Amino acid sequence: MKKTLTNTSSTSLRQKAEEIQKTKLSKNDHKPSEIDMMRLIQELEIHQIELEMQNEELLQAKDLTKVAIERYSDLYNLAPSGYFTISQKGLIIELNKYGAKMLGKECTYLINKLFALFIPDSEKLIFHQFLESIFSNKTKETCEIFLSIDNLSPVWVLLTGIYTPIDKHCLITMIDISFRKQSELALMESEKKYKALYNAIPDIVFIIDQLSGKIEDVNYKAINHYGYSYSEFLSMLNTDVSAEPEKTIKATESINEMIPLRYHKKKDGSIFPLEITASSFQISNKTKIFAIARDITERLNLENCLKEKHFMLEMAMEAANMVWWEMDVSSGNMNFHNKNIEIFGYTPDKFKHYSDFTALIHSDDLNHSNKAMNSLLSGEVKKYEIEYRILTNSGKFMWFYDIGSISIINSENKPVLVAGLIVNINDRKLAEEKINGLLNEKEFILKEVHHRIKNNMSTIDAILNLQVETLSDKKAISAINDASSRVRSMMVLYDQLYKSVNSQKVSVLEYVPLLIKQIFNNFPHKNSVDLKISIEDFLLDAKKTFYFGIIINELITNIMKYAFINRTKGMINIHLSFKDNLVKLCIQDNGNGIPESIDFTHSPGFGLMLIGLLTNQLEGCIRIERNEGTKIILEFEK
Numbered sequence: 001m002k003k004t005l006t007n008t009s010s011t012s013l014r015q016k017a018e019e020i021q022k023t024k025l026s027k028n029d030h031k032p033s034e035i036d037m038m039r040l041i042q043e044l045e046i047h048q049i050e051l052e053m054q055n056e057e058l059l060q061a062k063d064l065t066k067v068a069i070e071r072y073s074d075l076y077n078l079a080p081s082g083y084f085t086i087s088q089k090g091l092i093i094e095l096n097k098y099g100a101k102m103l104g105k106e107c108t109y110l111i112n113k114l115f116a117l118f119i120p121d122s123e124k125l126i127f128h129q130f131l132e133s134i135f136s137n138k139t140k141e142t143c144e145i146f147l148s149i150d151n152l153s154p155v156w157v158l159l160t161g162i163y164t165p166i167d168k169h170c171l172i173t174m175i176d177i178s179f180r181k182q183s184e185l186a187l188m189e190s191e192k193k194y195k196a197l198y199n200a201i202p203d204i205v206f207i208i209d210q211l212s213g214k215i216e217d218v219n220y221k222a223i224n225h226y227g228y229s230y231s232e233f234l235s236m237l238n239t240d241v242s243a244e245p246e247k248t249i250k251a252t253e254s255i256n257e258m259i260p261l262r263y264h265k266k267k268d269g270s271i272f273p274l275e276i277t278a279s280s281f282q283i284s285n286k287t288k289i290f291a292i293a294r295d296i297t298e299r300l301n302l303e304n305c306l307k308e309k310h311f312m313l314e315m316a317m318e319a320a321n322m323v324w325w326e327m328d329v330s331s332g333n334m335n336f337h338n339k340n341i342e343i344f345g346y347t348p349d350k351f352k353h354y355s356d357f358t359a360l361i362h363s364d365d366l367n368h369s370n371k372a373m374n375s376l377l378s379g380e381v382k383k384y385e386i387e388y389r390i391l392t393n394s395g396k397f398m399w400f401y402d403i404g405s406i407s408i409i410n411s412e413n414k415p416v417l418v419a420g421l422i423v424n425i426n427d428r429k430l431a432e433e434k435i436n437g438l439l440n441e442k443e444f445i446l447k448e449v450h451h452r453i454k455n456n457m458s459t460i461d462a463i464l465n466l467q468v469e470t471l472s473d474k475k476a477i478s479a480i481n482d483a484s485s486r487v488r489s490m491m492v493l494y495d496q497l498y499k500s501v502n503s504q505k506v507s508v509l510e511y512v513p514l515l516i517k518q519i520f521n522n523f524p525h526k527n528s529v530d531l532k533i534s535i536e537d538f539l540l541d542a543k544k545t546f547y548f549g550i551i552i553n554e555l556i557t558n559i560m561k562y563a564f565i566n567r568t569k570g571m572i573n574i575h576l577s578f579k580d581n582l583v584k585l586c587i588q589d590n591g592n593g594i595p596e597s598i599d600f601t602h603s604p605g606f607g608l609m610l611i612g613l614l615t616n617q618l619e620g621c622i623r624i625e626r627n628e629g630t631k632i633i634l635e636f637e638k
Helices: 007-027 034-078 097-103 121-137 178-200 220-226 230-234 245-254 297-320 339-344 354-358 363-378 426-469 474-499 508-520 524-528 542-563 606-617
Strands: 082-086 092-095 141-147 155-164 169-176 204-209 215-218 258-265 271-283 286-295 323-328 334-336 383-391 397-409 415-424 505-507 529-535 539-541 570-579 582-589 621-626 630-637
Touching (some): 034 097, 082 155, 121 141, 121 155, 121 169, 155 178, 220 230, 334 354, 354 363, 363 383, 363 397, 363 415, 397 426, 508 570, 539 542, 542 570, 542 606, 542 630, 606 621
Parallel strands (some): 529 570
Antiparallel strands (some): 082 169, 155 169, 204 215, 204 286, 258 271, 271 286, 323 415, 383 397, 397 415, 505 539, 582 630, 621 630
16 A cells, blocks of 8 residues: 655645746646646646655655664663763763663763762773774773772773764763683783793893794893893894703704703803703694703812812822721622721731621720611611721721711612721820820919919908008008909909819809909998899800909999998999900999089099090090999900
8 A cells, every 4th residue: 555645735735836837837828739738737746646655665765764773772771781871071871771781870861970989089081082083083092990880890992082073962882891801810810920930040041042043032040140131042043052052953953951061151241161951832823942950060069079079188198098898788798998907007908898807906995886877777877986996916906087977878878888987097096195284284283373473462452452451541541442342353264264164164154253242342332232043054255354353343333432422222223245255244223313514534542444444445435424423334356
């Protein structure tokens, strides 16, 4: 059934046509003939038919357009991507259902809302630059950002935008790329771990293209060792770092798995030896070589040194009459490798079995020798070192030093062969016995000297005390008492030296408290002073102890004489420590304090000046701190 125009439209068109015809007739005085009228009617009928056909085509086009719009609407809303129409201010003008779903809201809610509301602050600058570029450049732009949506996990999206000149908006497509981003992050993390592991390898590492010999990657060790930068390496061939390029080319072609020695050159031109292990792998059908190189300069030097030492050892053994021996563990058979077996006074065939050897060891040393060998064979020790006496062919026992270790083990980690070295130490032993006797004699004499010095000082102290009783001058009495106190401090030192096992060094923990007690006993008001002592134990040279003891005597005497005048109570804190070879003495009181005008170089009395002189003898330093009393700090190297 044909579709026609509506009555209103048809009437309107007819009225317009009649008006046009009247206008034309008024301009033309000629009246049309009947034939002309018939032709005109025919043309009008034909035109009417054409109009009806055009009307039908328009209606069909309208239907097709409606269907297309419906299909576009379905595609627009059901597409797996978000579509947005955004104004220049960033407002959402239009969007599809998937876009609303990605934003977690309904379409109606999102209209005229700022798109940036769903973008975290850290990403907003990227989005605004993206939007501004679209509107200013009128070009297609892309960017990657992540969306922060309530109650939803952050989503990475790819935005692609283009400007529309008709409505002066921009059309944006939004695709979820979270999976791709997660994959990229995982790949980056994997790459980071690979690089960390790659650069943590303590040896030099190269990745080389086999066909071209081009260096494609190196680790930090290579950069540091050769002196080239990473970019410089990537522009080089493996022959550029080789001092033997022809050998390197052949090794690259055949991919030698192990190269025990190859010489390379650094950026500064210096040559060094390497040990190289290599393996190959495939990437995109191209063979790559993974090479690990180790600088063996030190090892070669050690090997050369070892050869030299071995030669020198052979010469020394020959000159010193040392004996090198081996023993088969399973059979006990022995073999002496040196003609110097004659140091025992026997021929080599005397010791065919281990029991032949042990039969000559002194009975007092045999148990010790057997225990050392058993400890070695059982794995308790890696080597043994013993000294024992052997009955020589002359009928006399002589001292020998024996050192042995396991030289060969089997697949079960059991010893197969034991090797050792025997040295004649008889002369040394006799010399040691003589020296020990002399040392004991010297120690006895030295102790006797210390004892006599102490007795002499005791006599001097008694004479000084008798002298005091004859004096009436207070200053003279004070000076004599000070001298007597110094003598007694030295008596304490020599008493300790006499009692000590080591007459050259003194234990400060044993010496200093006794000295302090002796000094305190010189003063009647000692019970009114609270004394606190903290001393670390260490050994000090006798000469330095001598100076050190007098300094302590002078300091404590000075405090007891002057610090607590017109006071009923006082406190003295003494701390002595030793760290990093530095002796540190701190003596602090809460007394009246030392005037600013007095120090160890400017003092009306002899005591402080003596302290300064003795400090110089110790090559130390001493200082005064004046704060609620006096604190004196002495430091010197042990």
